[in-house]
């Protein structure tokens with residue numbers, strides 16, 4: 001299990017947990033994140049925000065925010 | 077009195093980028109009014125339309141992803157749903173991103189309101205291979221579902237029919253809908269049972285239970301006040317079982333509901349969901365290096381295009397203003413001199429500068445509206461996020477800062493793309509640090525006159541000071557305005573869309589109206605006031621009130637080595653930055669054409685720069701010049717900017733506060749520069 005910011009473009013997995021305070025969790029939920037949801041990394045440069053794809057949408061996440069999302073690697 | 081109701085209130089709700097504005101514009105046409113929600117800084121857009129001899133008032137609720145109490149926009153929406161009880165809520169989702177955009181419906185559907193679900197962007201969905209059984213979806217949800225493609229004007233008549241028939245239907249929604257096909261989670265069920273029948277509030281119980289699980293602060297407070305202490309303790313016991321994971325549990329429950337609803341109605345034909353394959357242009361636009369270069373190029377093109385578009389208009393305006401002013405003055409020759417001067421030097425120039433600004437801002441906002449509509453602005457925020465983080469802001473503030481280099485007014489108004497209120501306020505206040513084009517015009521001349529060979533050095537120092545000022549101000553702002561809600565960048569990158577010029581025109585017009593209301597009148601008013609001060613009591617600026625004020629400020633001026641003349645130039649710049657040069661020209665008695673400092677507001681600089689340079693070189697030293705350059709660079713925002721700061725924040729406190737703060741820092745920088753200058757020279 002790794003945090004989202006370690007995924008390379010093309011890596012996919014399932015969200016196993018999200019850490020953070022209530023307002024962060026509720027904002028990130030509203031934009032499509034939830035436990036056990038499939039997620040795929042689209043763009044990850046060593047610095048700056050990442051772009052992921054989930055529920056058919058593309059979402060940009062700040063690097064710190066991405067590190068709060070824990071993912072289990074592997075495609076079904 | 078007729079018992080038949082013919083006036084209905086319809087609310088439009090949905091997540092951002094689902095096409096809400098497009099639908100709003102289609103329904104209301106030009107009949108819209110923009111204001112604020114009472115006591116809030118959230119914009120309230122309303123409009124009217126007629127159908128089947130009935131009148132409908134359409135309220136555009138703020139575009140948000142959910143209904144928590146973390147943001148004012150979301151609170152506005154949920155308060156509206158329970159307090160104003162709209163006759164029908166039209167919930168808009170993006171049919172090509174159903175799973176995600178239905179999240180908002182999962183909140184609203186619990187409320188006791190009649191709902192129509194609009195599946196917008198059906199054209200995109202179909203092209204992506206989405207196959208939807210609308211009839212089945214309608215059955216599963218128990219509400220009317222209308223497929224639409226708003227930008228292509230498809231589905232509009234069906235929506236109107238649906239609104240009309242829902243309004244006339246006798247069926248009243250109940251507070252706790254028993255027919256909802258919602259598989260309640262164990263914990264939610266437990267909490268729901270714990271509060272059942274005990275909370276006297278307009279909110280439905282399942283919704284309350286989910287909000288408690290989410291630890292929504294307002295709802296926790298509300299329920300705690302409503303329940304007996306023992307009952308509240310029980311609820312708290314239940315809540316503890318989530319072990320802090322309540323927010324995610326509640327979200328999970330909502331998404332499960334969405335999936336169960338969609339499972340029997342949604343099919344993907346052709347190749348299944350597109351995965352991972354990205355648009356070529358988007359890879360470029362979000363590239364850490366090329367994306368930034370592209371962004372700067374696009375914004376430079378924006379400025380160039382804006383100038384190309386507005387230059388002829390401005391030329392015409394300036395030319396005709398000078399003529400009008402001259403004509404008026406000569407036709408008023410019989411009147412007392414002050415009357416002619418008031419109209420020719422006071423009123424006409426004030427109106428002139430406002431019109432010049434509008435002709436610059438209109439094309440600028442049009443192009444920004446275009447970039448926003450096609451979906452590019454989100455990419456811009458993305459590539460500059462890391463950079464803006466260093467200032468404690470996120471990428472969405474970047475455009476404001478960049479726009480401010482042309483004009484601070486546009487920077488302040490450009491902050492509307494920022495969704496978090498505190499981030500937006502910090503951005504609005506901080507854009508004033510950025511020197512606009514007019515500031516560069518004035519200090520450019522001063523630098524060239526005094527520091528010819530060291531121009532690069534001085535400009536570098538200014539930039540360095542600007543960065544320091546940005547960092548200090550951002551630190552102070554965050555101290556005064558601790559942002560517990562700060563969540564960094566969490567932003568949807570909407571798919572690119574073909575531009576819809578109707579939306580863009582309306583967007584531009586809304587901006588223009590905002591500016592006319594505040595900026596326009598203020599600039600005209602204050603430049604008139606500056607004329608008053610410079611003319612009275614006896615028509616000579618050297619003995620006018622303005623110079624009295626300048627003399628009065630001598631003690632402060634002397635800290636920077638400035639005499640009253642430079643102080644007056646700083647004051648005149650409040651009406652418009654360009655005015656500083658003209659006021660110097662007038663005071664130093666240079667320039668044949670310029671007799672009043674306010675003339676510069678509307679006419680081209682009518683004096684010899686070299687003559688002004690000579691005069692300045694002879695009367696002030698380099699240390700004072702340096703002080704003036706720094707003080708001017710960081711001077712208080714011009715009135716136009718202050719006007720829009722007020723109209724965007726609706727706060728006298730922040731408007732006056734920022735004016736005072738920047739006056740102080742401007743003087744501080746002036747004093748520092750003067751003393752450093754004394755050492756060097």
Ligand SMILES: Nc1nc2c(ncn2[C@@H]2O[C@H](COP(=O)(O)OP(=O)(O)O)[C@@H](O)[C@H]2O)c(=O)[nH]1
Nearest residue numbers: 093094095096097098197225226227449573576
């Ligand atoms: N293809 C397509 N584009 C649409 C449709 N409705 C809106 N759009 C476009 O989607 C973008 C976002 O629409 P807008 O109304 O600004 O969304 P809002 O953020 O929800 O107000 C704009 O570029 C619209 O022109 C539609 O039905 N089909």
